Amino acid sequence: MKIAFDAKRFFHNSSGLGNYSRDLVRILAENFPENEYVLIEQKKSERGKEILNLPNVSFHQVKKGKFARQLKFGKAAQDLNADIFHGLSGELPFKWNDKSIKKIVTIHDLIFLRFPQFYSFFDRKIHFWKFKKACEQADLVIAISEQTKRDIIQLLKIKEEKIVVVYQGCHQTFKEKKSQEFLEKTKVKFSLPSRFILNVGTIEPRKNLLNIVKAIVDSEINLVVIGKRTKYFKKIEKCIAKNKLKNQVQFLENVSMEELSAIYQLADIFVYPSLFEGFGIPVIEALFSETAVITSNTSSLPEAGGENSLYINPENVEDLKAKILFLWNNESERKRLVERALIEVQKFTDDKIGKKLMEVYIYLQ
Known part of the structure; x- marks a missing residue:
């Protein structure tokens, strides 16, 4: 099986979503070495280099450009013949070609809806639109807790049968x-x-x-x-x-x-x-x-x-x-x-x- 990941957070976030992304790829690569894991991003960094050195993990660079993450990452995964594309931080690409590929998105929280006072009006609207669209597009949604699952059902109006809870680990x-x-x-x-x-x-x-x-x-x-x-x-x-x-x-x-x-x-x-x-x-x-x-x-x-x-x-x-x-x-x-x-x-x-x-x-x- 070949699994492609949106690796923006993997390479460029030092904590939070970055740690989640790096731990997830590391856990899969070490425990299921028979699969291929492809990190898709416009440029890599020093973060996660020890994971990228694993024999079944590779980096695929997408040419830099405005909205490359939304417009190019999905099609890049399809061109690589990936079986699954996993959006690790609440987003999925908008554009795809005709090749078959399954889509998964991880939703970490909907705090911007629970505590709107901590976010600007613009950020709340963008986050809501991106998260809801990703959940609707996805074949399956991963919630990182039962609380997040309840929020996805209640606040994004996504059907319960489409959501599975997979907890996070730590380093x-x-x-x-x-x-x-x-x-x-x-x-x-x-x-x-x-x-x-x-x-x-x-x-x-x-x-x-x-x-x-x-x-x-x-x-x-x-x-x-x-x-x-x-x-x-x-x-x-x-x-x-x-x-x-x-x-x-x-x-x-x-x-x-x-x-x-x-x-x-x-x-x-x-x-x-x-x-x-x-x-x-x-x-x-x-x-x-x-x-x-x-x-x-x-x-x-x-x-x-x-x-x-x-x-x-x-x-x-x-x-x-x-x-x-x-x-x-x-x-x-x-x-x-x-x-x-x-x-x-x-x-x-x-x-x-x-x-x-x-x-x-x-x-x-």
Whole structure:
């Protein structure tokens, strides 16, 4: 079987959709080496080069041009005699030729409809049109969670029988116990405190970092934050200054994947009070890292966190504060949650995700 992918995010996104794209192709190529996997894009980058070096993964370059992704990628896949074209980030090409090819699209979330205040009017209209058209065009739609599946049915009016849920995984490094030497080296490099809680993700309103900062006021708990800054960061700075938390809150930049996994393992608690997620990869990164998790009781987060995470109302600072203090002061409870969660999170391993993906592809043949 030959499977072609829209590889824009694979090559050009450092996190989020990029990680999803790279993990998906890697998992398939390693677990099902008998197939061919073709990455279609106008230009490649250094990202994912180790995956591109696999013997069954190749790059097909489409000539640069306006709307090449929409007008040329599909026909390029057909000219390569691909059996399946998989749009990895909510889009499919508009133009195709007469050659037979099956079409799959992955929908990650419909946050632009759930939280329209975070998007411009123009972006909401474009996203809606592209996602709905892709779902209508596709022979099958992959939703990355049951929450996203419900949203596709409710908000895009796509029939349930056309949608299959395939969860996401995470990078292999989070599943590997780091050596004490590497942990110590990472701790020294970033001047990390002896104990801290961790938050990972873009610093934007939906991720709700402000409520974590508010929750550690009048405590001695240290918070480490790793994520791209947006305008919302100014609100965080004001809250830190107002409450004299400068020595308790630390923002890290230029963290490699290996270092990130080490920081997860060094943290006492991972705190993720997001208002809404299509899935929530940082939660399973933390669980694989054997770090206790506090996250929101909304959207898909209970799917990712399972029965052995603690859940809070993300808009209730007192609820969040109480849960943080409870775990911070209770090492035995942290250990209990971690041990049980590590068993439960195995449903997101590469082999299970790869098997489910291949079942989807074979079903279409």
